Amino acid sequence: MAGSPPTLSALRELLQQRFPSAPRTGGHAFATGIPALDERGGLPRAALTEVVCTAPSCGSHLLFGQLLQQARQRGGRVGLIDGSDQFEPAEWGADVLEPLVWVRCAAPESAVPAAEILARDANLELVVLDLRRAAPSVLRRIPAAAWYRLQRAVEQSDLAFLALTPLAVVPSAQLRWALPCSHHLGDQQRERSQLAAALTVTLQRQRLAAAG
Amino acid sequence: MLENKVIMPSGASADSPQDRIGTTGGHAGGGAAPGRASRRLAVLHLSDFALQAVLRLEQAPPAGPLALLGAGPRAVLAECNDAARASGVAPGLTVPQALARCPRLVVRAPHPAAETDARAALLAAAFTLSPAVEATAPGVCTIDVTGLAEREREPALAAALDQLASTGLLATGGIAATPLLALYAARWSATSLPPEALAKGGGRAGQSPSSNPNADKDQSAPGGRAPPRPIPCSVPSPRLLVVRDGRSFLAPLPLAAADPSPAVAAITAGWGIRTLGEFAALPKSDIAQRLGGEGLALWERCVGETDRPLQPVVAAPTFAAALDCEHELETVEPLLFILRRFVDRLALELASAALAAATIELRLILSDETVHAHSIRLPHPSTSADVLFRALSTYLDALRTAAAIAGVRLSLEPTRISRRQEGLFDCALRDPHGFTETLARAAALVGPDRVGTPRVQDTHRPDSVQLTAPPEVIAPLAPAFALSPLGLVLRRYRPPLPATVELAGRFPAYFWTSSAHGPVREHAGPWYSSGTWWEIQHLWEREEWDVELESGGVYRLVRTPAGWCLEGEYD
Numbered sequence: 047m048a049g050s051p052p053t054l055s056a057l058r059e060l061l062q063q064r065f066p067s068a069p070r071t072g073g074h075a076f077a078t079g080i081p082a083l084d085e086r087g088g089l090p091r092a093a094l095t096e097v098v099c100t101a102p103s104c105g106s107h108l109l110f111g112q113l114l115q116q117a118r119q120r121g122g123r124v125g126l127i128d129g130s131d132q133f134e135p136a137e138w139g140a141d142v143l144e145p146l147v148w149v150r151c152a153a154p155e156s157a158v159p160a161a162e163i164l165a166r167d168a169n170l171e172l173v174v175l176d177l178r179r180a181a182p183s184v185l186r187r188i189p190a191a192a193w194y195r196l197q198r199a200v201e202q203s204d205l206a207f208l209a210l211t212p213l214a215v216v217p218s219a220q221l222r223w224a225l226p227c228s229h230h231l232g233d234q235q236r237e238r239s240q241l242a243a244a245l246t247v248t249l250q251r252q253r254l255a256a257a258g
Numbered sequence: 259m260l261e262n263k264v265i266m267p268s269g270a271s272a273d274s275p276q277d278r279i280g281t282t283g284g285h286a287g288g289g290a291a292p293g294r295a296s297r298r299l300a301v302l303h304l305s306d307f308a309l310q311a312v313l314r315l316e317q318a319p320p321a322g323p324l325a326l327l328g329a330g331p332r333a334v335l336a337e338c339n340d341a342a343r344a345s346g347v348a349p350g351l352t353v354p355q356a357l358a359r360c361p362r363l364v365v366r367a368p369h370p371a372a373e374t375d376a377r378a379a380l381l382a383a384a385f386t387l388s389p390a391v392e393a394t395a396p397g398v399c400t401i402d403v404t405g406l407a408e409r410e411r412e413p414a415l416a417a418a419l420d421q422l423a424s425t426g427l428l429a430t431g432g433i434a435a436t437p438l439l440a441l442y443a444a445r446w447s448a449t450s451l452p453p454e455a456l457a458k459g460g461g462r463a464g465q466s467p468s469s470n471p472n473a474d475k476d477q478s479a480p481g482g483r484a485p486p487r488p489i490p491c492s493v494p495s496p497r498l499l500v501v502r503d504g505r506s507f508l509a510p511l512p513l514a515a516a517d518p519s520p521a522v523a524a525i526t527a528g529w530g531i532r533t534l535g536e537f538a539a540l541p542k543s544d545i546a547q548r549l550g551g552e553g554l555a556l557w558e559r560c561v562g563e564t565d566r567p568l569q570p571v572v573a574a575p576t577f578a579a580a581l582d583c584e585h586e587l588e589t590v591e592p593l594l595f596i597l598r599r600f601v602d603r604l605a606l607e608l609a610s611a612a613l614a615a616a617t618i619e620l621r622l623i624l625s626d627e628t629v630h631a632h633s634i635r636l637p638h639p640s641t642s643a644d645v646l647f648r649a650l651s652t653y654l655d656a657l658r659t660a661a662a663i664a665g666v667r668l669s670l671e672p673t674r675i676s677r678r679q680e681g682l683f684d685c686a687l688r689d690p691h692g693f694t695e696t697l698a699r700a701a702a703l704v705g706p707d708r709v710g711t712p713r714v715q716d717t718h719r720p721d722s723v724q725l726t727a728p729p730e731v732i733a734p735l736a737p738a739f740a741l742s743p744l745g746l747v748l749r750r751y752r753p754p755l756p757a758t759v760e761l762a763g764r765f766p767a768y769f770w771t772s773s774a775h776g777p778v779r780e781h782a783g784p785w786y787s788s789g790t791w792w793e794i795q796h797l798w799e800r801e802e803w804d805v806e807l808e809s810g811g812v813y814r815l816v817r818t819p820a821g822w823c824l825e826g827e828y829d
Contacts (some may be wrong), residue, residue: 073488074507099644099829100828101810101811102774102807102809102810102811102812102827103746103810103811103827103828103829104683104829105746105829106748106749106829107665107746107747107829108746108747108829111747111748118732118735119735121732121734123728123732131752132747132749132750132751132752132826133712133750134532134721134747134748134749134750134826135712135713135714135723136714136720136721136722136723137743137747137748140714141736142712143711143712143713144711144729144732144733145728145732146712147710147711147728148698148709148711148712148725149700149704149708150704150705150708150709150725151704151708152704152705152708152760153571156704159703160477160700160703160774162703163696163699163700163703164696164700165693166696167689167693167696168689168692169687169688169689169690169692169693170697176616178749178829192493209754225364228810228811228812229746229812229828230780230806230812231779231780231781231782231804231805231806231812232780233745233746233812234699234744234745234746234812234828235744235745236744236806237742237743237744238742238743238744238745238747239742240742240744240747241746257465
């Protein structure tokens with residue numbers, strides 16, 4: 047399923063506006079520092095969030111860097127499962143990288159099992175699974191049971207889990223956002239914090255959190 | 259290996275454990291020497307010690323009749339279990355004789371390394387009670403627990419028995435006023451005491467007298483040394499007997515409990531003497547006249563008058579275990595089983611010494627005569643056997659050796675448990691050992707050099723990054739005085755994608771790669787960089803271009819002497 051119909055997304059956005067607190071699990075979410083996300087409650091903890099990167103240069107690493115800085119400011123630790131080994135540490139200062147645990151996967155197939163290992167660790171506040179550059183055929187071969195097992199692992203923790211994917215492949219995601227807009231070369235002259243604040247996200251799926 | 263040094267009084271010999279068990283010393287007068295009435299000794303006793311030591315390191319020990327060969331040149335049995343005794347097997351029989359009596363008998367060879375390990379575990383458990391510990395005999399430790407408050411003695415001894423049970427050794431315990439009485443109590447707490455002994459002289463902790471399933475068997479023990487019965491594995495609860503009145507405790511015991519020689523046992527049986535009380539009722543002078551010095555010593559043991567000072571041992575401050583496997587190990591399960599035994603014992607030793615393990619050193623002796631060595635640094639010193647074992651287990655999960663394992667060596671580097679005041683705003687790990695395990699499991703999945711915290715190296719060469727161990731404590735973020743960085747974040751392709759670039763003049767106008775291609779709408783650059791020009795083989799130089807495709811997407815194109823490549827996408 048590449049995405050929800052526009053009317054369904056519009057209906058979900060409407061419901062979100064009417065009942066802004068419904069998807070939040072007791073008001074305890076990971077604040078991203080990105081207004082477009084935080085206005086909708088941020089990243090829910092103990093749940094999977096999928097960000098579908100539908101356009102090139104849509105800002106998925108910009109988003110990750112923003113989350114990393116937010117976690118750093120709060121003293122939390124972040125796990126990055128880099129499904130295609132594409133993270134560039136030189137883009138960030140050593141101080142920002144200090145709480146990061148970088149798992150460099152040689153193949154995307156090992157990324158989901160690695161994510162499950164990190165999701166069961168009580169020391170991490172945020173785990174990001176980057177499958178943005180994985181081939182769609184590889185992603186479709188990941189069985190749904192693996193995603194639900196990952197969901198079960200995350201449910202028992204207090205961490206926020208974010209999966210960056212090129213298409214909607216996480217059936218157990220509680221929230222699914224899309225980054226639909228490409229950046230331009232002229233954005234290279236803008237401050238990174240401004241670029242992160244201006245990220246455009248659209249909501250594709252929002253499941254209500256289980257009671258209790 | 260925990261090595262122990264016997265501190266010997268001048269002129270004494272430590273070579274004969276039997277001497278220490280009860281044939282020397284002065285008189286205690288019914289279990290307590292004059293002026294030393296408050297002295298209390300505890301004994302930890304492992305029945306069929308050598309057999310237990312061997313079976314303890316077997317993942318699936320056989321059930322049913324079992325016996326252990328002696329270490330001497332004659333192939334005779336040294337020990338056997340209850341099931342074997344019930345079939346008529348006894349120590350001293352040759353293997354053919356024993357098999358003729360019990361065809362189902364399983365015979366094991368003695369294993370000195372296993373006995374050493376079991377002995378170390380016994381001593382470690384003993385040292386949790388008191389620093390005054392005597393290695394009395396194989397499978398017997400005598401501990402001076404006078405310094406413990408009376409109400410704490412039984413719980414402490416019961417805890418030591420539990421600790422031994424956790425290392426795979428089923429022991430019994432006794433507390434009394436003399437070493438000999440405590441030994442008798444420990445031996446007989448595993449079997450059955452006549453109800454009157456419990457009522458008059460002793461109190462059992464941890465088990466009611468009527469619940470002992472071996473009650474009838476022990477009463478019918480043959481003459482000679484009373485064979486202490488191995489504890490059935492199905493009854494792991496500690497067994498402990500406290501003797502308060504020595505004479506009353508001893509009186510109903512069978513005479514075999516005092517270890518008479520076969521000759522003396524035959525004579526007393528002819529007299530109709532069955533119990534220690536009956537023998538103690540005979541006049542001492544008549545015993546000396548008819549049975550000599552041996553009979554006199556037996557009489558003194560029967561009245562509980564034998565006392566002696568302890569010969570304490572000192573534990574060497576090394577924490578190691580070793581085993582040469584009888585059969586080579588080809589899978590990880592039996593290796594983990596052995597390591598669990600080692601870890602349980604070493605953790606007990608660490609706890610006794612008030613130390614913690616900082617590093618685990620594992621050496622596997624392979625059958626091709628090579629050695630696989632690995633060191634595991636723990637994030638926090640620990641005495642927890644579970645933590646130590648998990649670290650080993652996680653490492654071994656991903657280990658593949660070139661040959662089967664013929665021997666195992668495990669040692670722990672001890673350290674004092676450090677207590678450090680963290681900064682008020684520092685963020686330490688919530689579960690340091692769990693974090694280490696997580697990293698090890700992730701490393702086992704993706705490779706040991708592919709997990710960690712990135713550190714950018716001090717060079718302009720692109721993609722110079724190193725992975726380091728994540729810090730235990732993260733200091734609060736310092737105020738940022740630098741300006742916010744500009745632009746998008748590079749998503750680096752590793753390796754870079756070879757590209758074909760069409761130029762318009764000097765500028766890229768179109769490029770093709772396996773990932774992206776199309777006409778270039780906008781470009782920026784070039785930016786030149788080079789380095790390590792003083793080393794021809796490491797010289798690098800490059801020309802970077804940032805390009806935006808008409809179809810969308812901002813990329814970094816790089817031209818090197820080898821040609822064009824797409825280094826990454828700005829994301």
